[in-house]
Amino acid sequence: MKTVAYLGPQNTNTHFAAKKKFGAGYGYLHAPTVEEVFQLVEREKVDFGVVPIENSLEGAVTHTLDRFVDFRNSPVNIYGEIDLPIEHFLIMQRDTLKEKIRIIYSHPQALAQCKQWLDKNYSRATPRETLSTAEAVEKLLTKQSIWELNEQAAIGRRELAVQHKLKAIALPIDSDNRTRFLIMSLRSAKRGRKNKTSIMFALKDKPGALYDALTPFKKYGINLTKIESRPSRRKAWEYVFFIDLQGHRLDSSVAKAIAALKKGVTWLKVLGSYHV
Amino acid sequence: MKTVAYLGPQNTNTHFAAKKKFGAGYGYLHAPTVEEVFQLVEREKVDFGVVPIENSLEGAVTHTLDRFVDFRNSPVNIYGEIDLPIEHFLIMQRDTLKEKIRIIYSHPQALAQCKQWLDKNYSRATPRETLSTAEAVEKLLTKQSIWELNEQAAIGRRELAVQHKLKAIALPIDSDNRTRFLIMSLRSAKRGRKNKTSIMFALKDKPGALYDALTPFKKYGINLTKIESRPSRRKAWEYVFFIDLQGHRLDSSVAKAIAALKKGVTWLKVLGSYHV
Numbered sequence: 001m002k003t004v005a006y007l008g009p010q011n012t013n014t015h016f017a018a019k020k021k022f023g024a025g026y027g028y029l030h031a032p033t034v035e036e037v038f039q040l041v042e043r044e045k046v047d048f049g050v051v052p053i054e055n056s057l058e059g060a061v062t063h064t065l066d067r068f069v070d071f072r073n074s075p076v077n078i079y080g081e082i083d084l085p086i087e088h089f090l091i092m093q094r095d096t097l098k099e100k101i102r103i104i105y106s107h108p109q110a111l112a113q114c115k116q117w118l119d120k121n122y123s124r125a126t127p128r129e130t131l132s133t134a135e136a137v138e139k140l141l142t143k144q145s146i147w148e149l150n151e152q153a154a155i156g157r158r159e160l161a162v163q164h165k166l167k168a169i170a171l172p173i174d175s176d177n178r179t180r181f182l183i184m185s186l187r188s189a190k191r192g193r194k195n196k197t198s199i200m201f202a203l204k205d206k207p208g209a210l211y212d213a214l215t216p217f218k219k220y221g222i223n224l225t226k227i228e229s230r231p232s233r234r235k236a237w238e239y240v241f242f243i244d245l246q247g248h249r250l251d252s253s254v255a256k257a258i259a260a261l262k263k264g265v266t267w268l269k270v271l272g273s274y275h276v
Numbered sequence: 277m278k279t280v281a282y283l284g285p286q287n288t289n290t291h292f293a294a295k296k297k298f299g300a301g302y303g304y305l306h307a308p309t310v311e312e313v314f315q316l317v318e319r320e321k322v323d324f325g326v327v328p329i330e331n332s333l334e335g336a337v338t339h340t341l342d343r344f345v346d347f348r349n350s351p352v353n354i355y356g357e358i359d360l361p362i363e364h365f366l367i368m369q370r371d372t373l374k375e376k377i378r379i380i381y382s383h384p385q386a387l388a389q390c391k392q393w394l395d396k397n398y399s400r401a402t403p404r405e406t407l408s409t410a411e412a413v414e415k416l417l418t419k420q421s422i423w424e425l426n427e428q429a430a431i432g433r434r435e436l437a438v439q440h441k442l443k444a445i446a447l448p449i450d451s452d453n454r455t456r457f458l459i460m461s462l463r464s465a466k467r468g469r470k471n472k473t474s475i476m477f478a479l480k481d482k483p484g485a486l487y488d489a490l491t492p493f494k495k496y497g498i499n500l501t502k503i504e505s506r507p508s509r510r511k512a513w514e515y516v517f518f519i520d521l522q523g524h525r526l527d528s529s530v531a532k533a534i535a536a537l538k539k540g541v542t543w544l545k546v547l548g549s550y551h552v
Contacts, residue, residue: 056512059338059505131384131405176512207499211490223483226513229335229503236332236452237502 003027005040006050009134011159017082017181018050034063041076041184048079049184055086056178058109064182065230068200068271069240078198078272079185086177088114089168091137091161092153098169101125105136106155114155114173125153133157137164183274192275195248196225199258201268202232202240209264213241216260220253222246242271249273279303279322281313285410287435293358293457294326310339317352317460324355325460331362332454334385340458341506344476344547345516354474354548355461362453364390365444367413367437368429374445377401381412382431390431390449401429409433413440459550468551471524472501475534477544478508478516485540486517492536493521496529518547525549 004022007014008030018028031037034051041049052061068074088110092101104111104118104125111118111127118127130136133156140154141164154160161168203209217224226244231237247254249270262268280298283290284306294304307313310327317325328337344350364386368377380387380394380401387394387403394403406412409432416430417440430436437444479485493500502520507513523530525546538544 056507057509059507062335129407176510178512180513207497208494210500210503211487211494214487214490218484218487221483224486226515227486227503227505231332231335233333234452236454237456239502 001025001027002048003029003046004048004050005029005031005037005046007034007037007052008032009132011157011163012132012134013084013086013157013179014050014052014181016157016159017052017084017179020084021050021080021082021183022048034061034067038067038071038074038076038184041186042074044186047185047187049076050082050181051184052179053081053182054180055109056176057113060228060230062230065228065242066233068242069230069233072200072267072269075186076184077186077188078182078274079187079189080183080274081196081276082181082183084179084181086179087157088155088171088173089158089161090153090171091140091156091166091168093140093149094165094167096150096153096167100151101153102151103128104153104155105130105139107131107133107136110136110155113177114171117171117173130154134160137161137166140164140166189272189274191248191250191273194276195246195251195273196244196276197247197249197254197273198242198244198271199261199268200240200242200271201261202238202266204264204266205238210241212264213261216257217245219260220257222253222257277301277303278324279305280324280326281305281307281316281322282326283310283313283328284308285408287433287439288408288410289360289362289433289455290326290328290457292433292435293328293360293455296360297326297356297358297459298324310337310343314343314347314350314352314460317462318350320462323461323463325352326358326457327460328455329357329458330456331385332452333389336504336506338506341504341518342509344518345506345509348476348543348545351462352460353462353464354458354550355463355465356459356550357472357552358457358459360455360457362455363433364431364447364449365434365437366429366447367416367432367442367444369416369425370441370443372426372429372443376427377429378427379404380429380431381406381415383407383409383412386412386431389453390447393447393449410436413437413442416440416442465548465550467524467526467549470552471522471527471549472520472552473523473525473530473549474518474520474547475544476516476518476547477537478514478542480540480542481514488540489517489537492533495536496533498523498529498533
């Protein structure tokens with residue numbers, strides 16, 4: 001049986017994304033950090049690793065990008081991607097009355113995304129930040145008086161409520177909230193009909209360096225779908241760039257553009273080509 | 277007396293940056309969120325607001341960038357910047373012995389930056405994440421037995437230890453750790469000898485859009501010191517770009533480049549020109 005490691009604990013968005021992609025025929029293993037997901041793949045303990053890379057509202061998952069920056073010689077490559085809609089549920093004890101809720105726990109991002117709706121509908125409740133939505137739901141399970149418990153709620157995926165036998169009410173948060181996940185593997189993906197290639201590189205320290213770096217893509221008619229920068233973590237205010245482009249690294253135009261880019265940068269790594 | 281609002285509580289890095297820039301002749305006011313710092317400036321409650329924008333290891337402060345994205349018609353502009361070295365101290369009760377420490381509290385970024393050193397020197401201590409370094413230090417002040425208190429430490433600026441009369445030991449973290457802060461104001465900065473201009477814009481949805489956007493800067497010989505992208509928060513996988521460039525918006529080459537760029541993008545805003 002093939003195995004998939006994901007950023008845990010269970011019932012996180014990453015777990016859900018992994019199950020959506022791989023389904024029932026795989027073994028699943030949760031790891032506490034992005035770093036440990038990468039290590040499980042690198043040490044061949046699992047076949048695939050799933051980590052979040054970007055949310056449509058909150059932007060890049062910097063832990064994941066920085067893992068690429070810090071371990072640029074890692075043999076792991078991007079095998080595929082998963083795009084998952086994010087849903088928020090208001091979770092509480094079964095006998096909690098909505099109008100009694102005084103405290104609402106969740107991850108800062110979830111609280112931020114639900115803020116307008118909470119202000120309108122739960123103006124008397126105080127938001128309290130937790131390190132994950134899983135931790136928010138655990139707050140509802142800690143030993144305290146029923147009276148206190150019934151004044152509390154958490155925001156998270158419905159699966160968290162199901163797991164702990166709690167009540168879940170869908171929040172009508174009308175935002176285009178999606179998260180993109182990467183599948184990491186030691187093996188390379190098969191070339192599909194439509195492909196995407198992810199690269200990272202460091203620019204030379206000279207005026208116009210970014211413009212010059214983008215010139216080969218213009219020349220060979222390659223569309224860039226994403227550009228992101230992260231600190232190099234070697235010198236202050238020095239950056240590593242991440243680019244996603246349409247096409248496979250074996251496509252002749254992509255291969256030519258990358259070869260041309262390579263000449264103009266300090267270093268470059270192809271993180272993977274994968275079917276979209 | 278002129279007043280400065282900063283992202284609080286007291287003795288945060290932002291407080292320290294504000295005092296470094298403005299000194300003793302100003303009144304200081306702390307605000308709990310980046311949003312509230314902006315509002316205090318917009319409502320003319322203060323003359324200046326100071327917010328973090330970027331750390332050399334952890335990258336952009338997305339709250340601040342997203343405030344620009346979400347309120348693109350705000351009258352506030354960037355008046356200046358402050359670059360502050362970040363120092364980490366291990367903070368504990370005065371009678372705590374280093375070898376007894378079992379729990380170390382701090383903000384996840386501080387824990388991450390100190391991880392290697394902690395693993396080497398405090399391998400028996402468990403790191404515990406808090407929402408700020410100020411909250412980490414407060415953990416050492418909560419009611420509990422002396423026995424428990426003496427097994428705990430926090431990581432933060434030395435000022436936090438001084439404030440609470442705790443002991444502080446410098447951590448020899450050998451990384452180029454700096455944070456850049458922006459000064460926000462309703463007034464514009466005077467043109468200095470060396471200036472920087474910050475702009476933001478949204479690209480048209482067509483191949484090569486970013487390359488075309490950078491072309492005017494190449495043409496007019498303007499050096500870009502920084503490029504960053506953030507989700508538009510209006511549509512999934514649509515971005516707003518932030519660019520810092522060398523020169524003042526009144527310099528003829530900068531004015532021409534921005535005018536040319538404006539024709540090729542959906543919208544563009546000059547966030548400010550300021551002395552560096």
